Amino acid sequence: MATRSIRLIERLVLCAAVLAVAVLPAQARAALGEPAASASRDADELHGAIKSTQRSSYRVHEIRLPSGTILREFSTLDGPVFAVAWNGPAMPNLRQALGRYFDDYVRAAESNHGRRHFQMQNDRFVMQSSGRMRAFSGRAFLPGAIPAGVTVDELQ
Amino acid sequence: MSGWRAFGAWALVSLGLAGCGGGSSGTPAAPVTPPVAAAANVVDVHVDAGPDPVNHPTINTLYTTVTVCVPGNAAQCQRIDHIQVDTQSYGLRLLAPVLTLSLPVSKATDGNSLVECTQFADGYSWGPVATADIQIAGEMAAAVPIQLIGSANFSTVPAACSSAGPAENTVAAFGANGILGIGAFVQDCPGCDINSGAYYSCTPTACSPIVATLNSQVANPVAFFAGDNNGVIITLPAVAAAGAATVSGSLIFGVDTQADNASGAQTVLTLNSGADFTTAFNGQTLTRSFIDSGSNGIYFNDSAIPACPNQAVFYCPPGNLMFTATLTGQNGTSTTQSFVVANARSLQNANPSFTALPGVAGTFVASSTSFDWGLPFFFGRRVATVISGDATSAGQGPYVAF
Numbered sequence: 001m002a003t004r005s006i007r008l009i010e011r012l013v014l015c016a017a018v019l020a021v022a023v024l025p026a027q028a029r030a031a032l033g034e035p036a037a038s039a040s041r042d043a044d045e046l047h048g049a050i051k052s053t054q055r056s057s058y059r060v061h062e063i064r065l066p067s068g069t070i071l072r073e074f075s076t077l078d079g080p081v082f083a084v085a086w087n088g089p090a091m092p093n094l095r096q097a098l099g100r101y102f103d104d105y106v107r108a109a110e111s112n113h114g115r116r117h118f119q120m121q122n123d124r125f126v127m128q129s130s131g132r133m134r135a136f137s138g139r140a141f142l143p144g145a146i147p148a149g150v151t152v153d154e155l156q
Numbered sequence: 157m158s159g160w161r162a163f164g165a166w167a168l169v170s171l172g173l174a175g176c177g178g179g180s181s182g183t184p185a186a187p188v189t190p191p192v193a194a195a196a197n198v199v200d201v202h203v204d205a206g207p208d209p210v211n212h213p214t215i216n217t218l219y220t221t222v223t224v225c226v227p228g229n230a231a232q233c234q235r236i237d238h239i240q241v242d243t244q245s246y247g248l249r250l251l252a253p254v255l256t257l258s259l260p261v262s263k264a265t266d267g268n269s270l271v272e273c274t275q276f277a278d279g280y281s282w283g284p285v286a287t288a289d290i291q292i293a294g295e296m297a298a299a300v301p302i303q304l305i306g307s308a309n310f311s312t313v314p315a316a317c318s319s320a321g322p323a324e325n326t327v328a329a330f331g332a333n334g335i336l337g338i339g340a341f342v343q344d345c346p347g348c349d350i351n352s353g354a355y356y357s358c359t360p361t362a363c364s365p366i367v368a369t370l371n372s373q374v375a376n377p378v379a380f381f382a383g384d385n386n387g388v389i390i391t392l393p394a395v396a397a398a399g400a401a402t403v404s405g406s407l408i409f410g411v412d413t414q415a416d417n418a419s420g421a422q423t424v425l426t427l428n429s430g431a432d433f434t435t436a437f438n439g440q441t442l443t444r445s446f447i448d449s450g451s452n453g454i455y456f457n458d459s460a461i462p463a464c465p466n467q468a469v470f471y472c473p474p475g476n477l478m479f480t481a482t483l484t485g486q487n488g489t490s491t492t493q494s495f496v497v498a499n500a501r502s503l504q505n506a507n508p509s510f511t512a513l514p515g516v517a518g519t520f521v522a523s524s525t526s527f528d529w530g531l532p533f534f535f536g537r538r539v540a541t542v543i544s545g546d547a548t549s550a551g552q553g554p555y556v557a558f
Contacts, residue, residue, distance in 0.1 A: 065351075066351035067351050067352050067353055068351075068352075085522065087523075089347075089352065090275060090352060090353050090354075091275045091280075091319075091320040091321075092319075093316065093319040094319055094320060094321060095315070095318075095319040096319065105278075105321060106321055106322045109278040109279055109321050109322045110322040110329075115276040115277060115278070115324075115450070116244075116276070116277055116448070116450065116451050116455075116528070116530075117277060117451070117453075117455055117469055117518060117519075117520065117521060117528075118277045118278035118469070118521075119468050119469035119519070119521055121468065128521035128522045129277040129278055129521065129522065130277050130455070130520055130521050130522060130523055130526070130528075131275065131276055131277035132244045132245065132446070132448065132450070133244065133245045133246065133337075133339075133344060134345070134347075134430070135430060135444070136275070136277065137521075137522045137523040137526075138277065138521065138522045139521075139522045153524070156522055156523075156524065
């Protein structure tokens, strides 16, 4: 109950912030853990169309990939991408989106193969992925870099 | 740890498009219950520890045996066991290292070889499309496009495919000798275009994305049977709460085509183009819900249920939890069903050799709109999956009924 109440408050705050969302000019994107403004890698390399919006304490960079999948990158207002999330008919390019954490994911998945639901975490990185044919969703985030007051549930 | 990898490491997965396991084509473990089936449209299915029970035992993974033949040549056939039965994919995929036959590789529209990238939640499988005659029980599907995963002749994988994660191109990595996708649709990528990343045209040295025509796509072989081709019924016995070492049941082809596959009074839930219906659970309306013999548990989100320590994809409540949920088809038909969530780790520890565990459930990560009714849903039920556009006495596919 306590947890849910806290989440409710957080959501109310978030909703207020979202009401004031500003659609910002497309910015350079980068992979998980990289500065948001440091490189124009992801959108360009993924050939996606970007839309960036600001929420209370972070920005969401939404990339519509040619496959139809939506890739969202979450960055702090002044710093790094702390989460990525995806939803759509195909997996995104995770090598690009996860950046330096891609190898962590690959090692974990190799040691524990599955197909439909996957979850891993180590001391710096969490990866959650679900998928069946033509329907994939997932997220990866850096627990230590998520801004205060932001819940994992909103990272999707 | 015991051999239960699914519970034995901190990176946890569920078994979707395949189970876990390894080794080569062998003899399935003897089922505890004798097969019910003898009819031409019925094949035995079983839950066991998989093709490599010592090194890679599986849980809640349903297998059958298929025979593939060189098209038009009934003298060149191979029987392959431990093919996972999957109602949420489309088409037969075989691990190429298991195959001793030489099957003709399909051509893309540009004349080069047609190769497919099949993605999963945690990786990909890569391999050419080939055609085969497929025999299951007394049914035969002629010249069906199938995928040969991990073919040595197509070892160069485009970066766009391998960027999904690790390769699952060997029996050990894929966890089965193959997978039989018998969901409610026929082709595996009907809406795909050049950007979908599914099919490639490959020369010996390079691959580029291509659109595969519908007829060339890997396809649900049931639709290619001469009869009994409008869907399937899976029947499995009820399993005790503690689980069972193995379970044996039947995969019946056709619905309302024979005496053994009559619809009866089943509840029919029609599906949308994503094979989804709606589940109402715990105040949530989950519009992307599905019944999936290829998932090894019931997967849904309930933050009140503790996750297993260091194994967060599975639930580990202190005791068994009983829930109900209401499933509603696109046709508006509803049914309320109950299910149990047990402590996955306790189940495993109590009977390490059990492979059928009805209480295994876990988190449907990163989706707030989905409910995955995996293999435990099938225990004690008779579940029909009817193919899109096909009619039965109970309705028109795509639908599921039970």
